[in-house]
Amino acid sequence: MSLIRLVKVTKKFGEITALDRVDLSIQDGEYICVLGQTGAGKTTLLRTIAGLTESHEGEIFIEGKLVNEFPPEKRNTVYMFQHFALFPHMNVYENVAFGPSIRNWPSSRVKVVSSEILDMVRLSERKDAFPNELSGGMQQRVALARGIASGARILLLDEPLGALDARLRVDLRRQLRRLVKEQKLTAIHVTHDQEEALMTADRIVILRKGRIEQIGTPSEIYSKPESIFVTSFVGGANFLEGPMIRVDDSSSTIETREGCQIEVAQKGGKIGEKFVVAIRLEDVFINSPITSGWNSFSGKVESATFIGGFMRYKINLGNNLAIFSEVLTSTSQNIIKEGETVTTSFHPKRCHLFPYPKAGLLKEIEAI
């Protein structure tokens, strides 16, 4: 049985449909990341599960019970606000002990539980400090400890690492996942950050304009994206377009306007219909010794950009058809220079084929 189950949940704010027939099942103990652009409905999704929005359509089940009419405190969830707020007049310990203490527990129990949770987030030494005396990361951990101390088994975390610097985000997201797993909690963690989602989630939910675009494990989302939007939003890619010119049982070929024929190891649609082929930047090889059976084109390096662990090249294949390639700095013997002529190649199995979108290709990609 799923711990949380949403059936056709729709939430409107006047004219705006913030959630549009969302179906979602979450298992006990799962760490789910919800990824989507600003305005996609991420906060609304969490608030609706928590019971903090008024009236919606569809059903929400928690632990098998229909909770549509349940107030927030009866849902076994704790919602951590996008802009978390600690009680400024209480010290760290009091902030954390607040939840247990309002539950009429004996004070000895409140003390034990609160201290344990403070240990867990490694803040015991700062228990007497006030929020304004702590760094952003520490405040975030206090907020988290307070959420956990509330006793709820389901954590609804709205951009929990949003306000932190990059280094701290990386440390904390690991801790956050570890905490949830150790405590056998279930988490729904909303983020804008694809890397954060890929690194922490058991499964990722991609939300777009109130709809679920795809649900899958991080590797499914990355290696089997089901739409141009998901390919572009998670990981990014080259997108080449053109009509289908050849199809057989296991492959199909499109031809771009510039005359490049691109074979994809996937059965395509009708000859003459327009398609889009997506190729991840790291799947485009430069001057590879083996190109037989690969899509292979020569072109001129227009730009070479050093991005730490890898080099990003923009290669003009002629007639201004550009393709981008990312090559690990450590595996490229020499850095290729701007102006050099090179051979780019990518395997048909690493190409993803999509029907040409009705609204146009840029609408799907530009949305980012």
Ligand SMILES: Nc1ncnc2c1ncn2[C@@H]1O[C@H](COP(=O)(O)OP(=O)(O)OP(=O)(O)O)[C@@H](O)[C@H]1O
């Ligand atoms: N209380 C409200 N009244 C009216 N419209 C709202 C309300 N809350 C959200 N919306 C609208 O619903 C849509 C989804 O908003 P939501 O806050 O869920 O997005 P989000 O994915 O959390 O975005 P962000 O990444 O910016 O936090 C937006 O168009 C927003 O303007």
Ligand SMILES: [Mg+2]
């Ligand atoms: Mg939000």
